Amino acid sequence: VDLVHAMVDESWCSLDSQKGWHELELAKIHDGAIRDAGDSIVDNRAFLDAFGYPGTGSARMSELWHHLLQTRRTITPSLQAHETALQLIIDEGCLARRILRATGPAPSRSQLQAVYRRLADCLVKGEHFRAADAL
Numbered sequence: 001v002d003l004v005h006a007m008v009d010e011s012w013c014s015l016d017s018q019k020g021w022h023e024l025e026l027a028k029i030h031d032g033a034i035r036d037a038g039d040s041i042v043d044n045r046a047f048l049d050a051f052g053y054p055g056t057g058s059a060r061m062s063e064l065w066h067h068l069l070q071t072r073r074t075i076t077p078s079l080q081a082h083e084t085a086l087q088l089i090i091d092e093g094c095l096a097r098r099i100l101r102a103t104g105p106a107p108s109r110s111q112l113q114a115v116y117r118r119l120a121d122c123l124v125k126g127e128h129f130r131a132a133d134a135l
Helices: 002-008 015-019 023-039 045-050 061-072 077-081 083-092 095-103 109-125
Strands: none
Touching: 002 061, 023 045, 023 061, 061 083, 077 083, 083 095, 095 109
């Protein structure tokens, strides 16, 4: 929500600049993020510049999210309360990706049971699920 507010407040670029983005350019970024999540490559420099991303080349989506978290965390106290969870998602991916990493590409029934037992334990204890902990 903070990022939407920042866009509306024109924190990084003007409304006119935002209106100038073509839907096909945004769709390419969107589709890449859906397909590859944090590993998606954003090579649209105007898009990266719009969020104040440093440099002149492309960036992985996770790098852009890391940049946004770092730049907004001091401005938005509510982000600080969720920083650990957000950093985990940036570093290790969403829960689905972490589960896939823990199970491997062709898990056995016992591997699935072990991973989901670990996930259940995390829920009971109020901990974050990490793929490395489930292996």
